[in-house]
Amino acid sequence: MNHPPKPPPRRRRGRVLRWSAEIVLLLAVYLGVHAWLSRDLALGPAPPLAGPLLGGGSPAPLIGDTPVLVHFWATWCPVCRLEQDSIESIAGDHPVITVALQSGNAAEVAAHLHARDLRVPVLNDPDGLIAGAWGVRAVPATFVVRDGVIRYRERGFTTEAGLRLRLWLARVMD
Structure with missing residues (x-):
């Protein structure tokens, strides 16, 4: 051979x-x-998330030892559509608040959620005021907040596994 x-x-x-x-x-x-x-994304103390959620109620405070995923997206963003199922899946296991950036009025955003069978909590940010406070200039943008402090921040597509890893790290690391 x-x-x-x-x-x-x-x-x-x-x-x-x-x-x-x-x-x-x-x-x-x-x-x-x-x-x-x-x-440009915010770092340090998390800016407030104020306003009514689309389904009623208001967002849970971002203080406490349980990490919260804060996700900025838009109905017109194709990359955001790729992430929607991952965000929905994570919302089944972790606190999640999403912010619809410049995606129309509440009825238009609600119609988008209904058409895709999404049930994540959504703050509508038609004028970009919430996004501006968080330093978000492009979507998708995702933050992991624990104890009122931004622990991780990402802009662009992030895998579900990557987001879950960041949530886990925020929980176990001090």
């Missing part, structure tokens, strides 16, 4: 070093882009 010759150890070492450098470079680019995208 013929086996292809193994490259000399020196060549293998060079290849491993090159791959390692490429991985480090890709990680640095990813972290740089993430930091740039999140640069």
Whole structure:
């Protein structure tokens, strides 16, 4: 049986070093882009979420040791539509408050929720005032708040597993 010759150890070492450098470079680019995208999002004490929820009532306070997912989205945002099922699933296990940004009046947002069979609590933010207080300029944007403090913030698509991990980390880390 013929086996292809193994490259000399020196060549293998060079290849491993090159791959390692490429991985480090890709990680640095990813972290740089993430930091740039999140640069305007609020950090520290969570701004208030005031106003009536679409189904009635008002949002639960963002204080307490249970992490709360605060998710900004819009009816016209295709990426937000990709995340809606994940947010709905998480709402079955964790406190979630969503904010519909510049998506029309309450009836239009309610119709959107009904058409997609979504039951998450929603604050309507037709003028972007709530979003402005949170530093949200683009959707989707997601925050994890515990004890009234923003622990994690993301802009853009985030997987359900990624959101659940952040909620778990916010719960176990002090």
